Amino acid sequence: MFHKEGQRIVLASFFICCSIILLAHFFIELPLIKISLQITVLLLLVLILQFFRNPKRIVKRDFDDILSPVDGKVVVIEEVEETEYFHDRRIQVSVFMSPINVHVTRYPVSGVVNYSKYHPGKYLVAWHPKSSELNERTSVVVHTPKFGDILYRQIAGAMARRIVNYAEVGEHVHQGEDAGFIKFGSRVDLFLPLDCGITVKLNQNVIGAKTCIATALDKNEEN
Template sequence: MFHREGQKIILITFFVTAIAVLLAHFYVDLAWVKLAIQISSLVLLVLILQFFRNPKRRANKTFDEILAPVDGKVVVIEEVEETEYFKDKRKQVSIFMSPINVHVTRYPASGRVKYSKYHPGKYLVAWHPKSSEENERTTVVVGTPKFGDVLFRQIAGAMARRIVNYAEVGESVQQGDDSGFIKFGSRVDLLLPLDCQINVTLNQKVKGALTCIATYVDPNEQEESTY
């Protein structure tokens, strides 16, 4: 399956590839040049197809877990001051996506969208410390029954020039469903409550809608464990 955001570019690439292969076949005499053009065109088509792939995944929906919103590698786990929505300290987990990862963004939790905003900006490399604040990005907050408000932020990178965000304030969303798409590499930040338990480690590879990023910690059980 391919993501709807790639339908136009896949169609264009398919026709360009077909034309290039046919022109090379009929109008290029040198065999090695003909072969090089045909192989290059087919490789480009395969790369575009794999980039816009959208594997269907069945999330094990639960209010007790925050699932990875994207495929990629965990590059940041730290406590930060979130200044856009919460204006207080949160646990941040950042996931970097390379061009070969699936680039579908999925809702990390079920609930109701309370905030959704697009920010134009720069295109610093995705691992730059200031990319979360200065790059083109979208911020979405989902109100959940147990974690409270959960924020995730799509951040454009040096290659990404198009962020798609489907979240609309007021709508009810389901964990694991598509929430957007980032074209050609970037990262996603998760901002979570301080009292949740982080279940991933730095440099761990995660899969959207499948990997558990954090689990809910019952404050009552936490108090009892201290006695």
């Protein structure tokens, strides 16, 4: 299953690749060059197809848990000053997505969207410390019954040139649902309350709508 944001690219890539393979078959006489070109085109098509895949995931929704909004690797866990919305100290958890990861953004929590804003910007590599402030990005805040406001930020990387964000202010959203898409390499930052329990570690691979990023401390105490 492919994400709707990639349908045109997938179809166009499929027809272009098929055309190149057929043209190579009929017009290139040297077998080595012909086969090399055809294999290269097929590999590029496979990369495009896997990039826009949108696997269906059954989400076990829990108001006490904050789920990862994307697939990727945890590259930042630190206390920072969040200056766009909260203007106070928060725990930042950042997940970097390589080109081979699923790039669908999913809501990490259920609640009401209180804030949704797009920021044009640069295209620094997504793991750059300043990418959260300087790169093209969107910031979304969801108000939850358990944690209050949770902010997640989609950040474009060096290759990314389009961020898709579906969140609209006032909308009721559900944990694990499709919240957007970032094309070709990116990162998502979460800004969480200081009093929540972080359940992931640096360099841990996480799965969107599956891996728990943080839990309510009272839940940890119960367990």
